[in-house]
Amino acid sequence: MAIIGKLVKAGIDIKAKLQSEEDSPENSQEHQLxxxxxxxxxxxxxxxYGFGEILKxxxxxxxxxxxxxxFNYDKMHKLWWCRQERLEDITWPGKPDFFAKSSGTTGNNSKLIPITNDxxxxxxxVGASMINSLHEFDFPESLFESEVLMLSSSASLEKNQQGFREGEISGINVNNFPDWFDIFFRPGKVIASISDWDERVDAIAEQAPSWNIGAIAGxxxxxxxxxxxxxxxxHLSSIHEIWPNFQVxxxxxxxxxxxxxxxxxxxxxxxxxxxxxLASEGFIAYTCTPGTMxxxxxxxxxxxxxxxPFDDRGISDSGELLSEPLVLGINEVNVGEEYVLLLSSCAGAWRYTIGDVIRFESLDPPQIKITGRTKFFLNVVGSQLSEEKMDTAILELAEIMGKTINEYMVAAMKNxxxxxxxxxxxxxxxxxxxxAEKLDKLLKEVNKNYAVARSKALKNISVKVISKGQYTNYLSQTNKKGGQTKTxxxxKAEKMAELLAFINQP
Structure with a gap:
């Protein structure tokens, strides 16, 4: 395998050197459109919508x-995507072979996103471009001699009444890996197709010592x-006891x-x-520069x-898009500012709101960070808490208390x-x-609007701690365990009430 590692690393380095200088972001985007x-x-x-005339x-x-x-999902699905299971050439030529079930963080029902061959x-x-970017990192050849473990959702896809296959996007991707991927892909399609998450992970744990894992994704x-x-x-003290080449x-x-x-x-x-x-709507961005995420x-x-713009030029106080928001191109954005992302793609999505808020970290090249979801914006009584502000307070609380806090949930409720x-x-x-007192203080420090709200309509905060076991049991009961699931x-107040009821049950 050593010679393979040398060849792969050399091939990535050579391809990176031979690649021509990229066009400007503005010209690239106009060409894509x-x-x-x-x-x-x-x-x-x-x-x-007269694409032929627009092209002129x-x-x-x-x-x-x-x-x-x-378009948001409800509008796009109701007017267009729902017809693609029966008819051809609706929003993209032909009919999609797959529909991706979204992870369902923004609503009660899973969304079905069309997945075309294109x-x-x-x-x-995009995945190939990410691999090619590894030449920027000083990885040893041993990484390229090892295997990649992808913890995806189940690769066993369901067939709907029209014969289309449905599943989460990671499962669809694994399902479409060519057979030769099994040379380096773990856990392999057989284990990846186990529907029950616990059974799949048990199978992975059983086989783990026989693998040479260098990279993990999930x-x-x-x-x-x-x-x-x-x-x-x-009975290990570290994962590196069985996977010494695990580096990425x-x-x-x-x-x-x-x-x-x-x-x-x-x-x-x-x-x-x-x-x-990597969302159901596309592989949108990836880290390609050492020393940053x-x-x-x-x-x-x-x-x-x-x-x-994720401010009064584009959204309402509740985080909803204005009826006529300001819309900017790649050449009009600024470093450090937050934006709601719109996407048009070869899946037949057009000016589609994914629901993510991003911030530009640089413009040459354009690099971003996801700072939250539009629906993860808590502003019922003017608190204006973004996901990033909440993450900052939670991380500071964990540091103060000397314990990790992996997950949290919050809702505005009435006492x-x-x-x-x-x-x-x-x-x-x-x-x-x-x-509660410590978290309240930290939130006031990271967000002045929250501090103002606490002096007015937001009367108090309540904090309840649950174990990781309780959290996992809750996900199991709600069929949200494993894969690409994000809580x-x-x-909403109703969902929080359900969670509290589950936690408090004998």
Whole structure:
């Protein structure tokens, strides 16, 4: 295998050197939009919104924005995507072979996102670009001699009544791996197709000593549980006892920082953390620069991006888009500012609001960080708490208390007197005594709007601590265990009441 590692590393380095200088972000994005419109101009969507005429416009992007409205999932699905199971050429040529079930953080029901062959090719293309970027890192050849473990959702897809296959996007991707991927892909398609998450992880733990894992990919919470199960199963003090070449972890799905300390505790050597922005709607960005977890936007892979300022120019006080928000292009954004992301893609999504809020960390190249979800914006009584502000306070609380807090949930609820409070649930081993006062103080320090709200309509906060076991049991009961599942950090009052009822049951 040593010669293979040398060849792979050399090949990546040579390809990176031979790649021509990329076009400017603005020109790249205009080219992507033109390609998308050209391919879809004869679809029902393309004819309805006059893609053919838009392509003749002197200012392509302005014409596109003028003719095509902004779509959220409900609007896109109701008007267009629901017809794609029966009819061809609706929002993209042909019919999709797969529908991706979203992880369901923003609503009660799973969303079904069409997955076309062109879309699958685009995700592979972004993945290849991410691999090629590894030449920027000083990884040893042993990494390229080892195997990659992907903790995906089940690769066993369901067939709906029309014969289309459905599953989470990571499971669809694994299902479409060519057979030769099994040379280095772990756990392999057989284990990856086990539907029950616990059974799948038990199978991984059983086989773990026979693998040479150099890189792992998956959502932090589930990867951490998997690694702990392997460690317990084989009575290890560190995961590096069986995987000495484990050097890279590709995170994604949720913010990593609340898990960093727990990952460090089970590793005996430092590992490199790469962030990925891989959603049901696309492989949107990836870390390509050492020393940062900022992610480079995939500007040349079948996506056209637009950006709505995450302030009063684009959203209401409740985090909803304005009826006529300001929309900016890649050449109009600023470093350090937050934006709601709009996506047009080769899956037949057009000016589609994914629901994520991003912040630009650099413009050359355009690199971003995800700072939260539009629905993870808690502002019922003017507190204006973004996910990033809440993460900051939680991390500071964990540091003060000397314990990790991996997950948290919060909701604005009314107490018995009819006054608004914030109900927090922390997943940790902390003693809850005095936590509310400490967390309240930290939130006031990180957000002045929260401090103002606490002096007015937001009367108090309540903090309840639950164990990781209780949290996992809750996910099992709600069928949200494993895979790409992400629990909403900001809950509706009704959902929080259900969670509290589950926690308090005998």
């Amino acid at each position: 033109r390609e998308l419109l050209t391919q879809a101009k004869n679809t029902a969507f393309g004819k309805y 416009a002197e200012d392509l992007i302005t014409a596109y924005r003028k003719e095509v409205p902004i 879309f699958l090719a685009s995700m592979k293309s 959502i932090p919470s589930w990867v951490l549980l998997m690694l702990r199960r392997i460690i317990d199963r084989h 972890y590709a995170s994604g799905g949720v913010a990593f920082e609340t898990y960093r300390e727990d990952f460090e505790a089970i590793c005996s050597i430092p590992i490199t953390i790469l962030d990925t922005y 900022a992610m480079k936007l995939a500007l040349n892979h079948g996506y056209f991006f637009e950006f709505i 018995e007197a009819g006054e608004y409070i914030h109900q927090w649930i922390l997943v940790s081993e902390l003693d809850s005594m005095g936590l 909403p950090k900001v809950m």
